[in-house]
Amino acid sequence: MTLWKKNDIETAMECPMTRRRFMKWLAAAGVAAAMPCGFLVPNETKAGIVYEGGYETFRNACPRNCYDTCSMVTYVKDGVAQFVEGAPESTFTNGGLCVKGNAYIRKQYSPDRIKYPMAQQGRGSGNWKRISWDEALTRISEKFIEINEKDESMLGLALTKYSGNFGITNYGVEGMFSSLGYTTRMVGTPCWPAGIDAQNYDMGNMWCNDPEDMVDARYIILWGVNPAWCSVHTMKYIYEARQRGAKVVCIDPVLTQTAAKADEYWQINTSEDGALALGMARHILDRGLVDQDWVAANSVGFGEFADYLKQEVTLEWAAEKSGVPARRIARVAEEFATADPATIWIGYGMQRHVNGGASVRAIDALVAMTGNVGKAGGGARYGHLMTWGFNYHAMIQQPPKGAKGFLGPTAKGEFDFTKDAEGPAYTNRTLNINKTARELLNATDPPVRALWVSCKNPLSQDFDRNQLEKAFKKMELVVVVDQFFNQTVEQADIVLPVTTLFEEWTVNVGYWHYWLSINEQAVKPLHEAKSNIEIAAALSKKMNELKPGSCTFPTDIDTKEWVAKEFNKGVYDLFGINSWEDLKNGPKKAKANRLAWADGKFGTPSGKYEFRSDLCAEHGFNALPKYVEGRKPYDKLRLLTPHTQFGLHSQFINLDWMEDFNPRPYVYIHPETARVRNIADGDRVLVKNKTGEVTITASLTDNVPVDAILMYEAWFKNNPYNCQNLVDDTSADMGGYKAGAPGVAIHDQFADLVKA
Amino acid sequence: MDPAEKTTLTLLRDFFLARSGQDLAPACMVLAGDSPAAARIGRTDWDEAEFAFNRLFVGPMALQAPPYASAYLETEPRLMGESTLKIRRIYEMAGLSSPLQGRLPDDHIGVELDAALGLSNMAQTLDAEEPRVLWRYFLHEHLSAWLPQFIDRARRAEAGHPAVDLALDHLETWLNRQQSKEEGKIQ
Numbered sequence: 046m047t048l049w050k051k052n053d054i055e056t057a058m059e060c061p062m063t064r065r066r067f068m069k070w071l072a073a074a075g076v077a078a079a080m081p082c083g084f085l086v087p088n089e090t091k092a093g094i095v096y097e098g099g100y101e102t103f104r105n106a107c108p109r110n111c112y113d114t115c116s117m118v119t120y121v122k123d124g125v126a127q128f129v130e131g132a133p134e135s136t137f138t139n140g141g142l143c144v145k146g147n148a149y150i151r152k153q154y155s156p157d158r159i160k161y162p163m164a165q166q167g168r169g170s171g172n173w174k175r176i177s178w179d180e181a182l183t184r185i186s187e188k189f190i191e192i193n194e195k196d197e198s199m200l201g202l203a204l205t206k207y208s209g210n211f212g213i214t215n216y217g218v219e220g221m222f223s224s225l226g227y228t229t230r231m232v233g234t235p236c237w238p239a240g241i242d243a244q245n246y247d248m249g250n251m252w253c254n255d256p257e258d259m260v261d262a263r264y265i266i267l268w269g270v271n272p273a274w275c276s277v278h279t280m281k282y283i284y285e286a287r288q289r290g291a292k293v294v295c296i297d298p299v300l301t302q303t304a305a306k307a308d309e310y311w312q313i314n315t316s317e318d319g320a321l322a323l324g325m326a327r328h329i330l331d332r333g334l335v336d337q338d339w340v341a342a343n344s345v346g347f348g349e350f351a352d353y354l355k356q357e358v359t360l361e362w363a364a365e366k367s368g369v370p371a372r373r374i375a376r377v378a379e380e381f382a383t384a385d386p387a388t389i390w391i392g393y394g395m396q397r398h399v400n401g402g403a404s405v406r407a408i409d410a411l412v413a414m415t416g417n418v419g420k421a422g423g424g425a426r427y428g429h430l431m432t433w434g435f436n437y438h439a440m441i442q443q444p445p446k447g448a449k450g451f452l453g454p455t456a457k458g459e460f461d462f463t464k465d466a467e468g469p470a471y472t473n474r475t476l477n478i479n480k481t482a483r484e485l486l487n488a489t490d491p492p493v494r495a496l497w498v499s500c501k502n503p504l505s506q507d508f509d510r511n512q513l514e515k516a517f518k519k520m521e522l523v524v525v526v527d528q529f530f531n532q533t534v535e536q537a538d539i540v541l542p543v544t545t546l547f548e549e550w551t552v553n554v555g556y557w558h559y560w561l562s563i564n565e566q567a568v569k570p571l572h573e574a575k576s577n578i579e580i581a582a583a584l585s586k587k588m589n590e591l592k593p594g595s596c597t598f599p600t601d602i603d604t605k606e607w608v609a610k611e612f613n614k615g616v617y618d619l620f621g622i623n624s625w626e627d628l629k630n631g632p633k634k635a636k637a638n639r640l641a642w643a644d645g646k647f648g649t650p651s652g653k654y655e656f657r658s659d660l661c662a663e664h665g666f667n668a669l670p671k672y673v674e675g676r677k678p679y680d681k682l683r684l685l686t687p688h689t690q691f692g693l694h695s696q697f698i699n700l701d702w703m704e705d706f707n708p709r710p711y712v713y714i715h716p717e718t719a720r721v722r723n724i725a726d727g728d729r730v731l732v733k734n735k736t737g738e739v740t741i742t743a744s745l746t747d748n749v750p751v752d753a754i755l756m757y758e759a760w761f762k763n764n765p766y767n768c769q770n771l772v773d774d775t776s777a778d779m780g781g782y783k784a785g786a787p788g789v790a791i792h793d794q795f796a797d798l799v800k801a
Numbered sequence: 802m803d804p805a806e807k808t809t810l811t812l813l814r815d816f817f818l819a820r821s822g823q824d825l826a827p828a829c830m831v832l833a834g835d836s837p838a839a840a841r842i843g844r845t846d847w848d849e850a851e852f853a854f855n856r857l858f859v860g861p862m863a864l865q866a867p868p869y870a871s872a873y874l875e876t877e878p879r880l881m882g883e884s885t886l887k888i889r890r891i892y893e894m895a896g897l898s899s900p901l902q903g904r905l906p907d908d909h910i911g912v913e914l915d916a917a918l919g920l921s922n923m924a925q926t927l928d929a930e931e932p933r934v935l936w937r938y939f940l941h942e943h944l945s946a947w948l949p950q951f952i953d954r955a956r957r958a959e960a961g962h963p964a965v966d967l968a969l970d971h972l973e974t975w976l977n978r979q980q981s982k983e984e985g986k987i988q
Contacts, residue, residue, distance in 0.1 A: 048930070049930060049931065049934040049987075050987060051938060051942065051986075051987045054891075054894075054934060054935070054938045054942075054987075057890070057894060058887045058890045058891065058894075064890060064893070064894060067894050067931060068893070068894055068896070070929045070930075070931040070932070071895075071896045073927070073928075073929055082897065082915045082916070082918055082919040083811070083814065083815075083915055083918075084814070084818065084899070084900075084911065084912055084915040085892060085897040085898065085899055085900075085912065085915050085916055085919060086897070086898060086899075086900050087896055087897065087898075088892070088893055088896050088897055088898035089898070123886050123889070124902070124903045125881045125885075125886065125903075150879075151877075151879065154879040154880040154881050154882070155879065155880070156863075156864050156867035156869060156872050156878065156879070156880055157860070157862075157863040157864060158860075158880075159860055159861040160859065160860050160861075161859065161860070161861075163855070163859075163860065163861050166848070166852075171852070171856065171862065172848075172852040173852065173855045173856075173859075173860070173861060173862075174821065174822075174848075174851060174852075174855070175820050175821065175851075175855060175859055529863075530860065530861045530862045530863060534861060540861050542861075568903065569903035569904055570904065571880070571881075571903075571904060571906075572904060572905065573904075699863070701877065701878070702877075762863050763863060
């Protein structure tokens with residue numbers, strides 16, 4: 046008789062062959078009768094799961110709102126995702142992931158994930174009860190039906206959703222809302238709208254070159270962008286360009302990691318980007334370095350722009366405004382104008398100002414007047430949506446018959462690719478997402494009664510936190526769909542667990558690079574998580590059960606099939622594939638559209654680059670890219686709240702790997718600013734302004750300007766920190782044209798601080 | 802394991818797999834029995850007990866005492882770690898599997914207490930060495946490695962509740978008794 050020892054058991058746990066040998070005992074009679082288990086069941090699978098070091102691999106794509114939208118490979122063993130890598134087939138991702146991407150396994154298997162549908166007894170009380178999906182959907186459906194009966198429409202039901210998951214099938218959340226009737230939608234974007242409109246006025250679209258062609262640039266200006274943190278995969282092209290002789294200049298109010306790596310860094314006075322660009326333009330004009338041939342052939346209004354520069358802009362004025370010495374502006378302007386090609390990467394932070402759109406137009410003009418638009422290695426790079434030509438099958442759903450809605454002006458977001466209905470008809474009611482708090486509070490006839498939050502953490506991300514708390518209190522029902530408990534879930538009545546990228550089928554493209562990636566379901570959803578479209582289908586089933594005909598969303602869906610339904614011939618042709626299943630062999634890059642405006646055919650009314658945009662004037666702005674003053678300071682110091690290295694908005698920061706490096710928030714203060722306030726490094730300080738206050742630890746650094754303080758936009762687990770306590774909802778200048786609502790002046794905030 | 806210990810184990814399993822306060826109540830009432838704690842348990846507001854139970858073990862907030870072995874046994878606490886898969890293989894070696902495999906981690910405390918019932922019963926009733934070895938391994942090398950940490954963490958957590966304390970006390974007593982029995986660790 047064999048005498049099994051501890052080592053044998055441990056070997057058997059590792060080795061299928063030893064395990065099979067051990068399991069021979071199971072053939073003995075009476076085993077099943079000896080099992081008094083109430084939960085575990087006799088194992089139906091045969092002995093020995095035969096991986097023995099082998100992994101199944103699945104294609105995934107990082108769906109976060111990030112320049113890099115990485116193509117990933119996930120290694121799965123025993124039904125568990127073990128590790129991830131960047132897909133080697135994508136020359137952009139190039140086999141590597143960022144610090145956040147590499148932490149995905151920690152996200153997937155964090156003990157802190159939301160596991161079950163749960164209901165809170167008293168918002169913010171922390172008193173949660175676990176409920177079944179059926180119970181959750183019943184409660185939600187009953188409320189929706191009640192709203193419909195009370196208001197005779199579904200306008201009392203509002204959706205706030207943005208970029209927490211950019212997988213295309215997640216637009217099924219909007220589809221779910223459409224299928225319920227005409228509802229209230231938070232429309233617009235806090236991200237990039239002023240710049241989108243600026244580029245539309247100038248060129249007729251937001252369209253940037255393939256970032257991979259930056260290797261061909263001979264001069265690169267990184268203007269208010271920090272790719273060393275926020276687009277690590279683009280850095281290799283910048284380095285390669287420099288190896289080939291390009292000069293890299295970084296312009297930023299903060300000495301970022303990118304600034305530290307540049308050949309030259311200018312710490313510009315915040316929001317004076319337009320003045321700086323116009324000063325450079327004036328110098329280029331004075332030196333006769335304008336690309337006259339390109340301007341003559343491809344643009345309108347340059348003469349008027351030149352007159353404006355001569356009459357109202359000087360190098361000295363630009364130097365005074367921007368804080369950059371005139372001689373340096375002159376030298377870099379000359380270098381930029383004579384390098385061929387030269388490019389500027391315009392960051393999103395620099396347009397989050399009351400003059401942000403105007404500043405982007407000034408920078409666009411600088412690139413255009415030097416003949417760098419339409420060139421490989423050139424361009425005014427901002428972003429693009431040229432690869433987003435999906436069917437939006439999940440998104441496009443019809444309202445129930447007889448549904449009533451809103452009659453009046455509405456707006457569309459930049460990711461809303463649906464066509465407008467013909468003729469007068471009911472529509473959704475649209476509210477400005479950047480003024481969510483006041484819009485929810487002020488909406489009447491009917492008021493917003495119920496709020497559905499998905500792919501978004503408004504209480505960490507939206508502005509004027511104090512007002513937003515009041516708005517949430519006004520809601521009769523708040524449903525939040527999320528993966529982790531955050532400050533928004535804290536104010537929910539019902540929370541629903543949603544799948545991670547490893548647990549759902551979808552498809553992803555980027556708004557910076559030109560790659561297309563399939564996202565396969567690699568593992569079963571943990572706990573009771575469902576994907577957004579599964580939630581939509583389940584809600585529809587319950588709605589129809591309680592009130593037949595009340596929701597048109599299909600009730601029985603195959604999520605893999607729904608991915609297939611997003612594709613069309615246009616997508617196949619653009620990426621040179623015959624079937625979406627080809628993407629299982631690796632991501633594909635667009636075969637066309639990667640060189641913006643190369644044919645000189647612009648999307649503007651004139652068909653040319655418009656230094657003078659009458660459309661822009663019609664919309665209430667300057668026709669020319671003139672200087673526009675920034676917001677008048679209302680407190681002693683400017684408050685900057687940019688993105689952190691260890692998170693993407695409010696995601697990732699709560700993970701243990703991130704906490705190791707970034708365990709708590711700080712306010713970063715210039716030593717001189719701290720000295721006059723008697724604040725030492727590590728002191729607790731009270732940061733206060735007209736909007737609210739934050740108590741936080743001080744970190745002294747001369748990376749930030751003396752007239753500004755900085756705290757990163759973030760959500761920390763078990764920490765009340767929230768920079769939005771200090772950020773009001775003042776609009777940026779542009780954004781209403783293409784993004785549905787103006788942007789928000791996130792970096793035009795002011796505050797002061799004292800030792801707490 | 803004697804019948805009383807099996808009953809305790811069954812009640813603890815039901816406690817940790819509870820979905821609501823109404824599930825917690827019967828398990829706690831029987832666990833309390835005629836003990837001095839019985840009167841207090843009898844007056845329990847089971848909603849309050851459920852809120853505390855969820856703060857500790859369920860969510861949606863970050864868990865104060867994750868009820869998964871891998872949260873204690875892995876170098877970097879997580880779910881579905883290598884230690885979880887080893888437990889899945891122990892079940893497999895006993896001819897068992899979880900009906901929620903891949904969704905509920907195999908090393909959730911409720912599942913493990915259920916496995917303890919099955920393994921100990923097989924060890925007691927079957928004329929084979931393997932189930933006895935498996936049970937001793939599971940008890941001494943696995944349960945004993947993480948349950949004390951779990952109990953300690955749950956006791957020290959902010960969200961305590963007498964009903965939870967009762968279950969933790971019984972769990973500790975049950976574990977200590979099993980550990981002290983004549984048939985000790987395997988070599």
